[in-house]
Amino acid sequence: xxxxxxxxxxxxxxxxxxxxxxxxxxxxxxxxxxxxxxxxxxxxxxxxxxxxxxxxxxxxxxxxxxxxxxxxxxxxxxxxxxxxxxxxxxxxxxxxxxxxxxxxxxxxxxxxxxxxxxxxxxxxxxxxxxxxxxxxxxxxxxxxxxxxxxxxxxxxxxxxxxxxxxxxxxxxxxxxxxxxxxxxxxxxxxxxxxxxxxxxxxxxxxxxxxxxxxxxxxxxxxxxxxxxxxxxxxxxxxxxxxxxxxxxxxxxxxxxxxxxxxxxxxxxxxxxxxxxxxxxxxxxxxxxxxxxxxxxxxxxxxxxxxxxxxxxxxxxxxxxxxxxxxxxxxxx
Amino acid sequence: xxxxxxxxxxxxxxxxxxxxxxxxxxxxxxxxxxxxxxxxxxxxxxxxxxxxxxxxxxxxxxxxxxxxxxxxxxxxxxxxxxxxxxxxxxxxxxxxxxxxxxxxxxxxxxxxxxxxxxxxxxxxxxxxxxxxxxxxxxxxxxxxxxxxxxxxxxxxxxxxxxxxxxxxxxxxxxxxxxxxxxxxxxxxxxxxxxxxxxxxxxxxxxxxxxxxxxxxxxxxxxxxxxxxxxxxxxxxxxxxxxxxxxxxxxxxxxxxxxxxxxxxxxxxxxxxxxxxxxxxxxxxxxxxxxxxxxxxxxxxxxxxxxxxxxxxxxxxxxxx
Numbered sequence: 001x002x003x004x005x006x007x008x009x010x011x012x013x014x015x016x017x018x019x020x021x022x023x024x025x026x027x028x029x030x031x032x033x034x035x036x037x038x039x040x041x042x043x044x045x046x047x048x049x050x051x052x053x054x055x056x057x058x059x060x061x062x063x064x065x066x067x068x069x070x071x072x073x074x075x076x077x078x079x080x081x082x083x084x085x086x087x088x089x090x091x092x093x094x095x096x097x098x099x100x101x102x103x104x105x106x107x108x109x110x111x112x113x114x115x116x117x118x119x120x121x122x123x124x125x126x127x128x129x130x131x132x133x134x135x136x137x138x139x140x141x142x143x144x145x146x147x148x149x150x151x152x153x154x155x156x157x158x159x160x161x162x163x164x165x166x167x168x169x170x171x172x173x174x175x176x177x178x179x180x181x182x183x184x185x186x187x188x189x190x191x192x193x194x195x196x197x198x199x200x201x202x203x204x205x206x207x208x209x210x211x212x213x214x215x216x217x218x219x220x221x222x223x224x225x226x227x228x229x230x231x232x233x234x235x236x237x238x239x240x241x242x243x244x245x246x247x248x249x250x251x252x253x254x255x256x257x258x259x260x261x262x263x264x265x266x267x268x269x270x271x272x273x274x275x276x277x278x279x280x281x282x283x284x285x286x287x288x289x290x291x292x293x294x295x296x297x298x299x300x301x302x303x304x305x306x307x308x309x310x311x312x313x314x315x316x317x318x319x320x321x322x323x324x325x326x327x328x329x330x331x332x
Numbered sequence: 333x334x335x336x337x338x339x340x341x342x343x344x345x346x347x348x349x350x351x352x353x354x355x356x357x358x359x360x361x362x363x364x365x366x367x368x369x370x371x372x373x374x375x376x377x378x379x380x381x382x383x384x385x386x387x388x389x390x391x392x393x394x395x396x397x398x399x400x401x402x403x404x405x406x407x408x409x410x411x412x413x414x415x416x417x418x419x420x421x422x423x424x425x426x427x428x429x430x431x432x433x434x435x436x437x438x439x440x441x442x443x444x445x446x447x448x449x450x451x452x453x454x455x456x457x458x459x460x461x462x463x464x465x466x467x468x469x470x471x472x473x474x475x476x477x478x479x480x481x482x483x484x485x486x487x488x489x490x491x492x493x494x495x496x497x498x499x500x501x502x503x504x505x506x507x508x509x510x511x512x513x514x515x516x517x518x519x520x521x522x523x524x525x526x527x528x529x530x531x532x533x534x535x536x537x538x539x540x541x542x543x544x545x546x547x548x549x550x551x552x553x554x555x556x557x558x559x560x561x562x563x564x565x566x567x568x569x570x571x572x573x574x575x576x577x578x579x580x581x582x583x584x585x586x587x588x589x590x591x592x593x594x595x596x597x598x599x600x601x602x603x604x605x606x607x608x609x610x611x612x613x614x615x616x617x618x619x620x621x622x623x624x625x626x627x628x629x630x631x632x633x634x635x636x637x638x639x640x641x642x643x644x645x646x647x648x649x650x651x652x
Contacts, residue, residue, distance in 0.1 A: 031494075031495075031498070052498070053498065055494065055531065057523075057527055058526075058527070058530075060520075060523035060526070060527065062483070062484075062487070062519075062520045062523060063487045063490075063520055063523035063524050063527055064487075065487075066484040066485075066487030066488050066491065066520065066524070067487050067488070067490050067491035067494070067524075067527070068491060069477060069484075069487075069488050069491060070477060070487065070488040070489060070490060070491020070492040070493075070494075070495065071491040071492070071494060071495045072491075073469060073476060073477045073488070073491070073492065073495075074491070074492050074495030074496065074499075075495060075499070076495045076498065078491075093481055093484075094481075094484055094487075094520075097478060097479075097480065097481045097484060098477070098478070098484060098488060101478055102469055102470060102477065102478050103470065
């Protein structure tokens with residue numbers, strides 16, 4: 001039975017749990033590991049359904065990642081879950097040597113990415129995981145925008161069988177997609193077309209970017225194009241350039257440090273092939289703080305209004321664009 | 333304290349089926365099980381390869397390879413059920429060099445078993461060689477998982493054990509990991525030790541090549557890891573301590589470990605640089621390749637040892 005798309009707000013981490021059960025039913029070699037956060041990450045659903053294929057290692061993330069290496073080297077398809085902070089920060093070397101270096105088919109399901117983790121505060125709010133995982137050779141980095149896309153991201157990670165980091169979130173978020181697609185494709189979707197400016201968002205910032213585009217249209221008469229970058233690495237450069245060459249200016253939006261994350265991924269593409277002004281909405285040189293998830297987003301300006309305001313600043317600089325891209329689609 | 337001598341008194345045993353690897357090709361023939369003196373001679377051969385490899389490479393960890401030579405020889409030449417002609421045989425025993433910096437000794441054993449040509453050994457650590465500074469599963473046939481970052485190996489072994497269990501092969505395939513002093517200083521090793529007991533794996537053997545020397549000094553000076561055997565025992569493992577250069581004890585402890593119903597630790601007291609007298613148990617050689625003069629001296633000594641061992645074997649052969 002094909003999975004049912006969600007319409008109501010729901011957290012992306014639930015998609016991980018649901019998709020994992022489907023994968024477990026379809027594929028004998030799928031195993032899941034978790035580090036005492038199985039309820040939070042939703043891996044518990046798999047654990048209840050397939051207890052013999054589920055390994056809760058306790059609070060020992062390094063051990064979990066290296067165990068996944070051993071399991072994958074022996075033909076299994078491990079899915080490891082914990083909070084993003086521990087998956088990347090604590091176990092970096094284990095993920096690096098055991099999983100990425102060996103190019104093993106291990107999926108890291110990292111929940112509680114970003115400041116929407118909320119009340120637990122800075123120690124638990126991971127805001128540089130995308131940067132760490134992007135820097136790691138051979139690691140694919142996926143940040144789904146909603147439950148439906150998160151479901152696809154999880155099942156496709158099995159299909160593709162490469163080292164994959166998927167970032168999930170804690171809070172319920174509105175759905176962006178109406179159905180659960182079979183594939184993420186190149187990982188960059190144009191959710192709304194526009195000619196004046198490109199809003200490039202990932203994860204929890206995608207629905208906010210769509211709201212920002214609405215307000216830009218109504219309040220300023222600006223036609224903003226909205227891109228969802230679900231696969232941050234390897235980024236679909238052609239899709240990004242296609243929009244940049246049309247609008248000539250962009251704002252990126254991520255619940256993450258602007259260093260090393262989506263902003264830099266987009267800027268790298270643009271700087272080499274089509275330099276246009278690219279402004280970033282994201283975390284500066286600062287750690288998170290305690291508060292409700294939404295209050296934290298407000299505090300750091302990670303809101304629709306934050307994106308719209310940055311877009312208004314960016315539009316002032318638009319006229320400096322003067323030449324077509326070196327590669328990629330035609331200048332228009 | 334558990335030693336090789338009183339191993340028989342331990343009761344937690346399990347039956348061990350003895351599967352045969354797929355038949356070898358006709359020309360390879362059946363390899364008879366080597367005797368203890370024969371194993372000792374092979375260990376000398378492999379030690380010599382390590383000296384030559386690292387003298388050519390001009391980098392690498394010679395003394396760490398030499399301390400593990402007897403353990404690795406006992407495994408590859410006698411204990412491991414493996415088939416160089418079918419390195420992916422599902423029911424094979426697994427060997428994981430957790431102390432990946434001792435790669436030369438594993439490479440020497442693999443090459444002498446025909447996993448790759450002997451000539452490849454001299455390319456170790458050089459551009460274009462399949463033999464990396466630390467074992468790489470995607471480049472070198474016979475390497476089960478890449479290692480080199482201390483502390484990760486035992487967890488990898490545990491992952492392999494669990495995969496074998498899911499495949500119904502844990503009664504036949506044993507996973508042998510060789511750890512160093514440094515591995516025992518890494519916290520992750522003890523995460524793995526905890527988990528191995530918790531998950532009740534019965535096909536895991538951790539051999540600690542306890543040579544008491546590390547990069548910055550003696551292990552006791554740098555960070556004393558104390559009674560490693562007692563530590564493993566307190567984690568719920570079967571744990572014994574042996575002389576890691578007494579081939580009889582090494583083989584006995586390894587063979588026994590696969591008969592246990594719980595994870596097994598073998599703390600092998602060893603000497604860094606074993607077999608080369610000017611290096612043996614001496615600080616200052618870790619990660620330093622031999623100079624040409626040192627290599628010549630080391631090889632001369634190892635060749636003399638080899639000659640002695642060969643002569644003794646011939647005499648024994650004539651006597652019987």
